[in-house]
Amino acid sequence: MKTRYSFGGDEHVFVEMDEEMSLEAFFKALSMSNAVRDAAIDGVTEICPANASFQVKFDPDRIKPDDMMAEIKALESHAEKAEKRLKTRIVEFPVYYQDPWTHETLMRFRDRHQDPNGSDLDYAARINGFDTVADFITAHHSAPWFVSMVGFVSGLPFLYQLVERKKQLEVPKYVRPRTDTPKQTVGYGGCFSCIYSVRGAGGYQMFGITPVTIFDPKQETSYLKDFMVFFKPGDIVKFSPIDRDEYDSILAEVEANRFTPKIKEVEFDLEAFEADHDGTNAKLMGALNVG
Known part of the structure; x- marks a missing residue:
């Protein structure tokens, strides 16, 4: 499963765990979005989870888009160790x-x-x-x-x-x-x-x-x-x-x-x-x- 990262305009980073919905992809997206929340990255204003992906909204006046992307990518290891119990x-x-x-x-x-x-x-x-x-x-x-x-x-x-x-x-x-x-x-x-x-x-x-x-x-x-x-x-x-x-x-x-x-x-x-x-x-x- 290959994670895909992309920008959504100047204020969003989109993270897609898989192109199709599966429970495994959901759990990985949930685990990683929770990791972003727990990291309390300066500038993050909202985290929006979806079926097999999530989107992070941030304030570009507080953190550069490339820096935000790097911060999120650094948390991908959490997705690989996703808890499979809920x-x-x-x-x-x-x-x-x-x-x-x-x-x-x-x-x-x-x-x-x-x-x-x-x-x-x-x-x-x-x-x-x-x-x-x-x-x-x-x-x-x-x-x-x-x-x-x-x-x-x-x-x-x-x-x-x-x-x-x-x-x-x-x-x-x-x-x-x-x-x-x-x-x-x-x-x-x-x-x-x-x-x-x-x-x-x-x-x-x-x-x-x-x-x-x-x-x-x-x-x-x-x-x-x-x-x-x-x-x-x-x-x-x-x-x-x-x-x-x-x-x-x-x-x-x-x-x-x-x-x-x-x-x-x-x-x-x-x-x-x-x-x-x-x-x-x-x-x-x-x-x-x-x-």
Whole structure:
């Protein structure tokens, strides 16, 4: 794996661990970005982690770009010794698949889709070799997901499914982006699922919606009082399918500030996962039912 360094204008250094997403690349990027943070380099103003890379913003009046690049490169040894264990949390997230709101939206934008004659789930099921939409939905929620980055839109998590490569679901983005996506839509693009934190434009396929707020800049939501963004890199998510009645019930609890997300502290071991995908996933998801 060859690390690539480049400048982003006069105030950024971009560090790419790999051109494609993998859990190994994520852990190396996380380890190195943490090393940059711990080094407290004079002039660094922000560190932005991504799926298999990170970007450092700095003040060029305090440190020259070439000097900043050299400081960061000197920390690459930390990436080579990346810790492959992570103390994190697993969160159960309800999803109302095939809901009426994303369906209405996707039908408005069929002219921008690869297949104007069906729904996003119809298309995703077919190109991934599933006989039915129900089978595809089961594949989407049957294994946990790893939050590899949060951003692009405030609070939006990118989620990478914890399965072996040959079982990865893959669905391309729309041919042309939509100008509308309902808030809290569960979407899919490439090998990543996501949850749209706000209503707005988007290009990911739309599979369902969650009643759980994930971004609250006013911090009025009970479980977001400490920080306006729910997710953070390293979180593990278990999607749980719900019906319309359950959706309405949970939404009412969220709006009344009585809802508490189901969260358990866990340890994710990359080597254990690579040795036994199913066993590791069963252990992670089983933690949600403990206590």
